Amino acid sequence: MATSTGIYHRNYAAELRLRHTKAEKARLALMAVLLLSLPYILNVYWLGIVNTILIAVVGAVGLNILVGYTGQISLGQGGFLAVGAYTSGILATRSGLPVPLAILAAVLVTAGVGAFFGLPALRLKGLYLAIATLASQEIILFVVRRWTWLTEGKGYVEVHRLELFGWRVDRTMFEVQWYWILLVVAALAVYAARNLFRTSLGRSFMAVRDQDIAAEAIGVNLTRAKVTAFAVSSGFVGLAGALLAHYTETVTWERFTLDVSVLYLAMIIVGGLGRVAGSVYGAAFMMLLPAVLTEVAQRLSTVAPFLVEQLPAVKNATFGLAIIAFLLIEPRGLDRIWTRIKDYVRCWPFRY
Amino acid sequence: MSTFVALLVYGLADGAILAVAALGFVLIYKATRVINFAQGEFLLVGAYTFYTAFVLLRLPLVLAAVVGVLFATVLGVLVERFVLRPLIGESAISVIMVTIGLSTVLRAAVQLFFGTAVREQPDILPTGSIELGGVTVPLNRLLVVLIAGAVLAGFALFYSRSRHGVAMRAVADDQQAALTMGISVARVFALAWVLAAVSALVAGVLLADLAAVEQNIAAFGLIVFPVVILGGLDSIPGTVAGGLTIGLLKQFVSGYADPGLAEVVPYLVLVGILMVRPYGLFGETRIERV
């Protein structure tokens, strides 16, 4: 129960609940209303951008599990996205597996690959781990580019339009139908991640992040925790990759370069490390930034024509500046900013 | 035999440039414990600054070099003061991300001012070739090795003999003790970044002279990682050894095996070294205190 002096619980079940106060539940309801009404408000272009945000949310949540909650720095996102995308794409098109099974297989395969590349984490920490994952990114990308069996020599994998038990995604309602699918998947992913950190496995991840030697002393099996963290995180990322393959209907290596890994890291840094909601905010922010910039540049094209002419460079510069600005001003990200706003409103007119 | 010698010379030239680029990286790490993901972009900015001075402003070579060094100095000071200093004490991931953000901003800035077209620059190093034991060897590659060697040697002297060099070594060893001895740690940090920017300038200009002034120069920066891991993140002789090894390895793989493999071989070496000797061939083993 929420009181003016704080939130108190009378039993463990109440403590574990995801939403404690009426205000939190109300905000959740409002958010649900907003999400349900989006397809009716936005046009096709913006709905498409929202769809890419939803896929990015799944990936960002996965990365946050690894980097934010377990403290293992990873630059290998792009590679794991590629593994998920290629697995799902190839299984769905070539072996005739029904799409949900192909996606499941992609999740499992990526989790396995992730666990394998997580083995260096048992020996390395911090910067060394970051560099090892950078190497894994480049190696996976090289394999993807050179292994001609993957693309049967074509250089890219073409994935058919999503088909589930005979029902096909329609051409005219493409974005809207995909929106519902992606919304459900993203919501489940977010919920699963949030749940993970109510369990002892999740807490063991956080223990590894905060004080791994002390954690080992109290009985947390470091090997199991780290490898599981890599596996779980890669599973989420593999799911995002598989969704990407089916949504964009082509799988090319250009979508999985180091820049993509950096983009996902930027999402969770800007959003807030170690908070699932942070991943959502960060994904939305980072994917909306270029789209909003394009709109602004076009509106200002008469006043400041260089914006449109140099749009890609301006987008890159803004991306870099956003990362630096957030790190300098609010290192704990959008999630912290939102928490501060909530606290301010809640405690006003008092300071705290 | 002649193939071997040709590959050797080209590999040494590339390796020498890598060593100079990696030198800056290691300097920053030793002094500040920061991993500079923007080292490649420092090379890029250095090359383009020199291009601007030498080609666009038509300054004589020496003056253009001085302008380049001045610009690199200012860049190093600004980056250290406004981007890195506020983040002292923050977690490793924050520092890594801020240098990654910096690299994106620098690359975008170069793109804004110069576009992505390849720029030509008149050759600074002579382009002729000489006969060495029956093999035609390009003169500019040999000169690159010599110049890089001179820079590295000059730096080694500075680091071991001059007052500032000793101060840097003191801060790298033990910041607290250096502070108590009256060494300005902030100045040493700034000096480390300045030297990194200047060494990147030299590497970038050499690279641009051998190849071209274009955005690909930044990609060279990624190969710095295998070099420093192989050599040891906090060892300068290690950097030289690592640079030459990686340069030669890439060249030989490209010459005798699959050229595409040459791009990924440094990363395979990186992973191998991390599994076997994480602190590199010459690095110092770190003892972790709880």
Add this chain to the structure above:
Amino acid sequence: MNHPTRTRTTLIGLSAVTALTLAGCGGAATQGGGGGGGATGGPIKIGVLADLTGATGDVGTPYNEGMLAYIDWINAKGGISGRKIEADSNDYAYKVPTAEELYKKYVSSGAVAIQGWGTGDSEALRTKVAQDKLPFMSASYAEVLTDPKASPYNFVVAPTYSDQMRVALNWIAKDAGGPAEVAVFHNDSPFGTAPIGDGQKWLTEKKLGLTMSAYPMPKTPNFVGLLSQAKAKNAKYVVIQNVSSPAAQVAKDIKAQNLPMKIVCLNWCADELFIKTAGADNAEGHVLVQPFAPASANKPGNKDIEDYLKGKGSSLEAKGLHFGQGWWTMAIMAKGIEKAIKDGGNLTGESIRKGLETMDKVDTGGVVGTGEVKFSETSHRGSSGSSIYQVKGGKMVEIAANQVP
């Protein structure tokens, strides 16, 4: 002790904010196609994807300029059958996700045809344009795009990379006059590997007596290893399937090491940029296979372009042959649109496709391929011939015209 007033106030505040926001961005309700760009009258909307600042920006910029220049030129003459072309051209910097977003924007704003650019976006959008029924032309000359069964809405105006490779191999066989080894340096990507398989097949089919080895080119311009491998196999010819800048570097390396190798560039490095970047001395003597005639070939088809550019204070020589490439690619699409309008009915992507397939051959005045471009229901390959030039005195000099494989 609960504070009902506080939670209530928060609730009311948040609902108010949400309602205002929704109202603000509402009214943009599913803005579907803006009337198909005027099916029976009004401007013809075409979406243009360009790489101006990305990896291939140095050739993408003149191509895009040529395309927009043609549109400007034809609109000044009244447009196509009285209807002006309204082009929405955007820079996607060779980033495929950006190209996809732009494509969605064009579709939702009612474009009836799309002009793409590179292999990346052409591949990514191939099935989408087929399902959205929008004709798609680009500067990616991959074989798969010419087959209407595989890519029903793609049209390729120039000879494919495989066609160019066949022409190159024919010429090499003639020049070598006997068995010889050919090294193929290619971009490490699908664009680069596109002509290799077909090239090998051609060699066995036609028994040209040549042997071929392919080497992917690394991103960093260090081609010494490739050249030494080629030298070890005694290669006398180096076919390059890449853009001008790395090809120029190969030319410089060959000169520096005094290797007796002749470069045969396929269309993307067979241009003035190659000569300029390598330097006239280093480029001297190398051979360029180029389906689009440069200014120095003095073809009648380039006259309109020269006049237009003279009016703007420039020349085709200054802009480079890719300007003409963009101009003519758009001109050929315009002819298809003209036919579609003449056939009557609504102007849609489908009718334009029909127009392109059924129109008479387009006479390009010797500029594109062998000079004439023709599509049909069974082939979306506009032409298959290229001309061969050699670098003499820093210029492209034609040594063999209209070579068909």
